[in-house]
Amino acid sequence: MKSQPAIGFIGAGNMGAALMRGVLDAHITSPQSVWAADVAAEKLAVLQAELHIQTTASNPEVLRRCNVVVLAVKPQNMDDVLSEIASVTSAKHFFISIAAGIPTARIEAALGNQPRVIRIMPNTPALIKCGASALARGKYATPDDLTFAVRMFQAVGVAVTLDESLLDAVTGLTGSGPAYIFLMIESLIKAGVELGLKPADADQLVKQMVLGAARMASELPQTPAQLREAVTSPGGTTFAGLQVLDKANYRDVISAAVKRATERAKELAQS
């Protein structure tokens, strides 16, 4: 791979734009070597003004300009895009797909000629460079392709490589996961307000508490269980609160939510 690889994006929406910012901020390539195509000309104009990247209305043009091609359209638009670019695909191309639920085998079959494909399940915190992405290698992608893709997604958070069979589980866990945490934040704020706090105070305190707990779990050497035990004295306030969660089978409810979201990811992939 050249030091300034040409990276193309088909789909310049939320995730595509977040990745463009990530690769440019991490100096993986330069604005002159980033190409973006989208059906929405106004999105391209905004990105061109902000990031000084190259833009085009033509998806095949992205393949003519770039070896690395990020497929960042919605899953329902993927078949149209693949049929549009199949005839200009060659051995020089390496595809990175972030479309939820579309297996690498389907992309490989649609493009033909054994294309190098890596499939990735990112999540929305990638928009603020705090994403959690899981990467899986298609049949023809090389270890170098994987290394490059990991570098790209580390530019917007953490990146873990695993077997493609686990990507539905990742969808249910960390793809849908931010919503589970948002619901917890909403519920905690509501509880604070019910107990008499001003909404603005409850909002500020709860958000900082969640951020602080997440940072402790990420940055300190103790496990989450050890951190929980350290703040739970027998007979104390935290102990009393956790007893209520235990009685409501909190752990089982969380586990059931992740399993149901995983099943739903499989259902959507098949439909």
Ligand SMILES: NC(=O)c1ccc[n+]([C@@H]2O[C@H](COP(=O)([O-])OP(=O)(O)OC[C@H]3O[C@@H](n4cnc5c(N)ncnc54)[C@H](OP(=O)(O)O)[C@@H]3O)[C@@H](O)[C@H]2O)c1
């Ligand atoms: N957002 C997330 O948190 C997240 C998480 C994991 C995976 N993903 C995956 O990331 C992909 C992109 O999601 P997103 O949230 O960034 O979607 P998005 O904001 O809707 O971006 C997709 C862009 O592609 C454009 N587009 C549609 N058809 C096209 C075509 N034929 N050629 C070129 N561009 C086309 C869309 O234009 P129009 O809006 O005009 O249709 C839109 O600007 C999806 O496949 C999604 O499954 C997203």
